Amino acid sequence: MKHSGIRVENLMKQFGEGDNAVSVIKGASFEVEKGELAALIAPSGAGKSTLLMMIGCVLEPSSGKIWLGDTLVYDNNWSKADTRALRREKIGFIFQAHYLIPFLNVLENVSLLPLTNKQSEEQATQISSEFLTYLGLEEKLHAMPSDLSGGQNQRVAIARALATHPEIILADEPTAALDIERAHSVVKLLRDIAKSQKVAIIMVTHDERLLTYCDKILKIVAGKIETIDNRDFEEGQNNPVI
Amino acid sequence: MINLANKDIRHTLSKFIVTAMGVGMLLGIVLIMIGVYRGMVDDARILLSDIQADLWVVQQHTLGPFAESSRLHQDLQDTLKSFDGIAQTAALTFQNIQLFNRQNQAIRVLAVGVDPLGDFQIIPPHRLKAGRVLQAQHFEMVVTDKTGFQLGERLSLGRDTYTVVGVTEGTVSSGGDPLVYISLKDAQNVQFSYSNPRIRNDRARGQPTQATQLVNTVVAKVRPGYLPEKVGAHMNEWKHLTTYTHEQQTTILSKNLIERSSKQIGLFTAILVLVSGIIIGLIIYTMTLEKMKEISIMKLIGIPNRMVVQMIMQETLMLGSIAFVFGNVFAHLIYIQFPKRVVLLWPDSIALFFVILFASFLASLFGVYKVMKADPAAAIGG
Numbered sequence: 001m002k003h004s005g006i007r008v009e010n011l012m013k014q015f016g017e018g019d020n021a022v023s024v025i026k027g028a029s030f031e032v033e034k035g036e037l038a039a040l041i042a043p044s045g046a047g048k049s050t051l052l053m054m055i056g057c058v059l060e061p062s063s064g065k066i067w068l069g070d071t072l073v074y075d076n077n078w079s080k081a082d083t084r085a086l087r088r089e090k091i092g093f094i095f096q097a098h099y100l101i102p103f104l105n106v107l108e109n110v111s112l113l114p115l116t117n118k119q120s121e122e123q124a125t126q127i128s129s130e131f132l133t134y135l136g137l138e139e140k141l142h143a144m145p146s147d148l149s150g151g152q153n154q155r156v157a158i159a160r161a162l163a164t165h166p167e168i169i170l171a172d173e174p175t176a177a178l179d180i181e182r183a184h185s186v187v188k189l190l191r192d193i194a195k196s197q198k199v200a201i202i203m204v205t206h207d208e209r210l211l212t213y214c215d216k217i218l219k220i221v222a223g224k225i226e227t228i229d230n231r232d233f234e235e236g237q238n239n240p241v242i
Numbered sequence: 243m244i245n246l247a248n249k250d251i252r253h254t255l256s257k258f259i260v261t262a263m264g265v266g267m268l269l270g271i272v273l274i275m276i277g278v279y280r281g282m283v284d285d286a287r288i289l290l291s292d293i294q295a296d297l298w299v300v301q302q303h304t305l306g307p308f309a310e311s312s313r314l315h316q317d318l319q320d321t322l323k324s325f326d327g328i329a330q331t332a333a334l335t336f337q338n339i340q341l342f343n344r345q346n347q348a349i350r351v352l353a354v355g356v357d358p359l360g361d362f363q364i365i366p367p368h369r370l371k372a373g374r375v376l377q378a379q380h381f382e383m384v385v386t387d388k389t390g391f392q393l394g395e396r397l398s399l400g401r402d403t404y405t406v407v408g409v410t411e412g413t414v415s416s417g418g419d420p421l422v423y424i425s426l427k428d429a430q431n432v433q434f435s436y437s438n439p440r441i442r443n444d445r446a447r448g449q450p451t452q453a454t455q456l457v458n459t460v461v462a463k464v465r466p467g468y469l470p471e472k473v474g475a476h477m478n479e480w481k482h483l484t485t486y487t488h489e490q491q492t493t494i495l496s497k498n499l500i501e502r503s504s505k506q507i508g509l510f511t512a513i514l515v516l517v518s519g520i521i522i523g524l525i526i527y528t529m530t531l532e533k534m535k536e537i538s539i540m541k542l543i544g545i546p547n548r549m550v551v552q553m554i555m556q557e558t559l560m561l562g563s564i565a566f567v568f569g570n571v572f573a574h575l576i577y578i579q580f581p582k583r584v585v586l587l588w589p590d591s592i593a594l595f596f597v598i599l600f601a602s603f604l605a606s607l608f609g610v611y612k613v614m615k616a617d618p619a620a621a622i623g624g
Binding site: 053056058059084085086087088089091092093095099101102103104108111112113115116121144160 | 243244246249250252253254535536539540541542543544545546547549618619
């Protein structure tokens with residue numbers, strides 16, 4: 001049985017009006033199931049960030065539908081006026097840089113969102129510690145982000161994205177600031193997380209070497225999405241379709 | 243719940259403290275300005291409250307010795323004693339003179355001429371820090387501690403030498419000059435007697451050569467059961483003098499003499515408070531700008547505006563509060579260095595604290611505005 005993490009139907013985004021109107025996304029439809037890692041690829045300016053912002057409930061689409069898990073969150077209107085609450089409850093974000101809050105330690109960075117979601121301090125600390133331990137950071141719980149390496153910080157950012165048990169994780173070029181070795185380990189980690197935490201992950205990347213770890217490739221072509229199944233290919237072997 | 247403001251401040255504690263110290267120094271100056279005003283008001287009232295006269299009798303149509311020149315005959319003090327309701331009288335002179343210390347530095351003082359054997363106690367016992375009050379009719383002087391003169395020191399004044407027989411504490415004129423007390427006879431000589439060449443010149447002109455029987459004011463106390471206003475009004479029927487009650491004389495001092503100065507200080511204080519508010523606002527705005535990326539991230543990952551706004555506001559209020567503490571410490575450390583009296587009162591400090599809290603709240607709105615405008619989308623796409 002399929003467990004949809006995210007489903008998008010005929011999503012469109014147009015900027016401007018009349019003659020000045022520019023359509024960036026022109027009817028994108030795709031689905032990423034829970035447990036899948038999907039790569040979103042396209043040349044610069046093709047609409048990756050726009051699509052990511054729409055799925056992330058940051059930018060309102062012009063039309064279309066978005067499901068996060070079983071919830072229809074957008075159907076020509078947001079289902080919840082407070083899109084920030086939607087993001088907090090259903091989406092985890094990972095960015096190009098770790099963007100941890102510099103004045104909070106590792107544990108506080110991760111537990112901030114669960115606490116905001118009205119979890120008790122004990123619960124939030126426990127969940128956060130578990131994720132940080134899972135990501136090999138049990139020794140660094142009380143370290144400040146400035147005391148960690150880039151790879152460690154990115155793992156803290158992943159723990160932060162996981163801490164609220166989101167339906168999906170949106171990773172915007174999470175390996176952009178890492179060397180290739182660390183980039184590989186982070187993407188492998190994302191794939192393992194997708195499987196073990198049963199979460200759908202969409203990762204924007206420009207690095208084709210990392211696509212081998214992905215279950216799906218979402219390619220933006222002329223404002224639409226071409227979905228390429230990547231599961232039949234062995235690790236380290238590129239899909240010839242790309 | 244994690245207190246973001248606390249965490250942020252701890253993260254940049256030294257920067258925050260130095261900033262608070264800077265703002266605190268500004269607030270310290272505000273406190274000093276208020277203290278200068280309080281000092282002026284206090285100074286203006288010291289002499290009046292020390293003398294404790296019910297009535298001040300002065301030359302007709304003048305405002306009295308502190309505001310205008312006033313000359314009366316000394317024997318008026320005896321005449322007034324015959325008035326119904328008058329218990330005690332004393333003739334006084336006031337004049338600004340310069341004394342020279344051992345380093346030959348000029349010290350401007352207000353000399354009060356009092357009759358050492360008169361009815362009135364012009365120097366209250368609590369003012370006397372060392373020595374005694376005047377007892378001889380000549381060449382004794384009581385000085386205030388601010389002059390720096392010591393007990394037993396001999397000082398030249400006019401053609402004579404005076405001995406310091408007493409030192410008072412905190413006695414100053416309405417203008418902030420230290421007070422010295424000399425006998426009425428000596429004071430009249432200093433104020434009204436002329437030099438020998440002048441006397442010779444006046445004789446040659448056929449003019450009177452001296453007027454040492456004049457005083458600047460006569461003060462009086464009324465008997466119990468008599469109203470100073472009524473006794474004064476009765477005296478005013480004599481056309482050559484004017485009387486003021488203690489309250490009227492206080493009003494003349496505070497309204498006519500220090501009102502403009504107090505307005506000026508008040509305006510300065512208001513401007514300084516405004517500038518402090520603007521500076522706090524700019525600091526918070528800059529601190530917020532420095533965190534814009536983090537704020538965008540927080541908004542993107544779902545942290546409610548309320549938490550971010552709370553952080554900005556708490557930081558502003560903490561900055562205002564810590565600056566206020568530094569300001570108080572700073573003001574209390576330096577106020578003694580000011581040449582004029584500075585009176586720092588806790589009610590003023592507390593009032594300033596609330597003003598600063600309110601100003602900080604307004605100032606934080608700059609940062610809050612920036613937070614509200616922060617675009618969470620700025621976090622995506624680098």
